[in-house]
Amino acid sequence: MKILVGYKRVVDYNVRIQVKPDGTGVVTDGVKLSANPFDDIALEEALRLREKGVAEEVIVVGIGPADLTAHLRNGLAMGANRAIHVVTAEAMQPLTAARTFQKLIEKEQPGLVILGKQAIDDDANQTGQMLAALWDRPQATFASKVEIADGKATVTREVDAGLETIEVELPAVITSDLRLNEPRFIKLPDIMKAKSKPIDVIEFASLGIDSGDHLKTTHYAAPPKRSKGVMVKDAAELVAALKQKGLL
Amino acid sequence: MSKILVIAEHLDGKLNSSTARAVSAAAAVKPEAIDVLVLADNVDAIAADAAKIDGVSRVLTVARAENAHPLAAVLAPQIAKAADGYSHVFVPSTTFGKDVAPRAAALLGVAQLSDVMSVEGTHTFKRPIYAGNAIVTVEAEPSHVVVATIRTASWPAAASGANNAPIEALTLDVTLPSHTRFVELKQGASDRPDLQSASKVVSGGRGVGSKENFDIIFKFADKIGAAVGASRAAVDAGYVPSDLQVGQTGKIIAPELYMAIGISGAIQHLTGIKDAGTIVAINKDGEAPIFEVADFGLVGDLFKILPELEAALG
Ligand SMILES: Cc1cc2nc3c(=O)[nH]c(=O)nc-3n(C[C@H](O)[C@H](O)[C@H](O)COP(=O)(O)OP(=O)(O)OC[C@H]3O[C@@H](n4cnc5c(N)ncnc54)[C@H](O)[C@@H]3O)c2cc1C
Ligand SMILES: Cc1cc2nc3c(=O)[nH]c(=O)nc-3n(C[C@H](O)[C@H](O)[C@H](O)COP(=O)(O)OP(=O)(O)OC[C@H]3O[C@@H](n4cnc5c(N)ncnc54)[C@H](O)[C@@H]3O)c2cc1C
Numbered sequence: 001m002k003i004l005v006g007y008k009r010v011v012d013y014n015v016r017i018q019v020k021p022d023g024t025g026v027v028t029d030g031v032k033l034s035a036n037p038f039d040d041i042a043l044e045e046a047l048r049l050r051e052k053g054v055a056e057e058v059i060v061v062g063i064g065p066a067d068l069t070a071h072l073r074n075g076l077a078m079g080a081n082r083a084i085h086v087v088t089a090e091a092m093q094p095l096t097a098a099r100t101f102q103k104l105i106e107k108e109q110p111g112l113v114i115l116g117k118q119a120i121d122d123d124a125n126q127t128g129q130m131l132a133a134l135w136d137r138p139q140a141t142f143a144s145k146v147e148i149a150d151g152k153a154t155v156t157r158e159v160d161a162g163l164e165t166i167e168v169e170l171p172a173v174i175t176s177d178l179r180l181n182e183p184r185f186i187k188l189p190d191i192m193k194a195k196s197k198p199i200d201v202i203e204f205a206s207l208g209i210d211s212g213d214h215l216k217t218t219h220y221a222a223p224p225k226r227s228k229g230v231m232v233k234d235a236a237e238l239v240a241a242l243k244q245k246g247l248l
Numbered sequence: 249m250s251k252i253l254v255i256a257e258h259l260d261g262k263l264n265s266s267t268a269r270a271v272s273a274a275a276a277v278k279p280e281a282i283d284v285l286v287l288a289d290n291v292d293a294i295a296a297d298a299a300k301i302d303g304v305s306r307v308l309t310v311a312r313a314e315n316a317h318p319l320a321a322v323l324a325p326q327i328a329k330a331a332d333g334y335s336h337v338f339v340p341s342t343t344f345g346k347d348v349a350p351r352a353a354a355l356l357g358v359a360q361l362s363d364v365m366s367v368e369g370t371h372t373f374k375r376p377i378y379a380g381n382a383i384v385t386v387e388a389e390p391s392h393v394v395v396a397t398i399r400t401a402s403w404p405a406a407a408s409g410a411n412n413a414p415i416e417a418l419t420l421d422v423t424l425p426s427h428t429r430f431v432e433l434k435q436g437a438s439d440r441p442d443l444q445s446a447s448k449v450v451s452g453g454r455g456v457g458s459k460e461n462f463d464i465i466f467k468f469a470d471k472i473g474a475a476v477g478a479s480r481a482a483v484d485a486g487y488v489p490s491d492l493q494v495g496q497t498g499k500i501i502a503p504e505l506y507m508a509i510g511i512s513g514a515i516q517h518l519t520g521i522k523d524a525g526t527i528v529a530i531n532k533d534g535e536a537p538i539f540e541v542a543d544f545g546l547v548g549d550l551f552k553i554l555p556e557l558e559a560a561l562g
Pocket of ligand 1: 005006007008009025026028036038039042061062063064065089090091092093094097114115116117118119120121122123124125126127128377
């Protein structure tokens with residue numbers, strides 16, 4: 001079985017995001033970029049399934065500009081067998097990303113696709129669900145535990161009410177939650193090995209995909225700031241202050 | 249004119265308050281009609297609750313055994329079918345809505361808006377990106393149906409009781425897949441207030457130190473009638489179950505009072521409490537970033553302060 005993994009590059013989660021003063025976007029020049037944390041987890045899960053003998057091949061997919069190569073090499077260094085780079089200079093919305101994955105699925109015929117539950121830049125939390133719909137296959141989102149046997153995946157999902165377990169027939173789309181696993185660290189020899197692993201480069205335009213980008217972002221603004229409050233000296237003063245506001 | 253279909257969220261035969269919040273957002277569009285769609289196995293009690301919500305024009309029900317559990321693969325084709333004739337489909341941005349709405353949108357061939365926090369016009373909305381560090385204004389093409397999830401913390405629940413909307417059974421001609429099966433739901437059994445709708449929340453972080461120590465948080469929460477939340481670090485360390493996590497990847501909440509105890513105030517945590525009325529921080533480190541956003545801060549050891557607070561409450 002082949003596993004296709006979404007491996008998106010985003011602004012590192014430690015970066016303090018600044019909105020450009022003219023409201024046309026956020027400052028991304030010169031800021032640190034990293035793999036979407038959920039995608040590192042998705043990749044780790046795929047690698048573990050390969051190590052268990054459930055899968056033979058793990059393919060990382062990146063959709064983005066020409067300079068995405070170094071980022072994809074990180075995925076290869078972590079352990080993916082090969083990478084697919086769909087080259088586009090334009091940022092795309094989840095429906096278009098899902099249509100792109102669908103094209104790759106037609107070609108690769110994976111038994112499983114693992115994406116992150118959300119990318120921490122746009123926080124859309126959509127691509128996996130949309131892909132599952134287009135592919136007409138099951139989805140198991142927000143996964144915190146995955147077990148695969150007999151052509152089925154049993155997936156525990158982190159939902160608002162607690163932990164839900166569902167069973168899905170393969171092929172299927174799984175999206176990773178934070179507690180699915182702890183991604184491994186990349187070791188130096190792996191970085192060397194990754195240099196000789198193949199990266200297929202596909203021009204987005206050559207895939208003949210209709211854009212599903214029906215939403216236009218017209219303005220970016222910084223969120224309203226909460227003002228700094230007051231420090232109280234002890235428990236009694238705190239209780240008095242909260243009582244005065246009618247909160248206790 | 250706009251016509252909006254709101255998808256009801258429910259559990260154990262009861263309507264979730266997130267539905268009434270989505271109705272509030274729908275009302276802000278000033279539509280001609282707001283219909284609520286109930287997909288369940290037993291629809292009656294849920295539909296009766298939905299019919300009472302102010303502003304609801306009709307409640308549409310689809311009673312099918314397959315709808316017993318909220319499986320996106322089963323619900324999405326029904327939503328896509330029922331969406332015919334509507335200008336907007338709104339779903340609460342809870343794990344339920346986040347799971348099902350993108351699947352329905354893809355079946356309709358349209359993009360989806362996530363986490364709508366304000367309505368600026370029939371096709372113009374605001375939503376947060378980058379963990380709430382930027383707010384974007386998004387315009388949707390009027391030629392497509394708008395499928396959106398509604399950030400529940402941004403909207404009050406529409407009032408309930410005065411309305412008595414008609415309830416109509418709907419027959420949708422769709423074949424449902426059998427490739428996805430519900431196995432079980434383990435609910436954090438608790439008679440405490442629900443984290444997502446509570447007016448007071450007491451949260452503990454890594455500073456609480458252990459599962460056993462977390463009792464001090466539960467005890468204090470019970471004393472003031474609050475729900476209990478936690479930081480990711482506390483959940484990861486196994487002090488409390490994952491459904492208590494507050495933040496970018498946990499629950500986004502807007503209680504009147506939020507007390508962060510032994511929580512440093514990482515940006516991903518703060519995302520979850522931006523709309524809280526009053527934030528109280530208790531932390532032994534006076535430099536902790538949580539104090540930057542707290543309305544009331546108290547520096548000190550939580551194991552000393554919590555008993556003192558309880559004593560001061562009498
Ligand atoms: C100011 C700004 C600039 C941007 N610039 C770029 C840019 O230069 N290049 C760019 O590609 N995007 C860019 N984006 C992001 C782009 O708009 C998103 O890729 C798109 O909206 C999808 O949303 P999401 O990632 O939040 O989807 P989600 O549904 O949250 O993503 C879920 C999962 O889908 C998979 N996935 C989604 N997109 C990709 C992808 N591109 N590659 C691999 N896997 C993916 C991942 O596994 C991810 O974890 C930019 C966004 C902003 C706000
Ligand atoms: C992609 C991503 C998503 C994330 N999503 C979330 C999320 O949804 N929610 C979330 O919370 N985090 C999230 N995080 C994690 C976040 O970055 C922080 O690591 C986490 O919030 C830290 O939790 P904490 O404040 O409990 O722990 P710490 O940062 O370790 O802080 C513990 C605090 O307790 C104080 N303390 C210790 N002992 C005492 C005592 N006896 N009395 C008083 N104070 C004491 C310390 O001074 C310290 O400030 C996410 C991270 C990533 C990368």
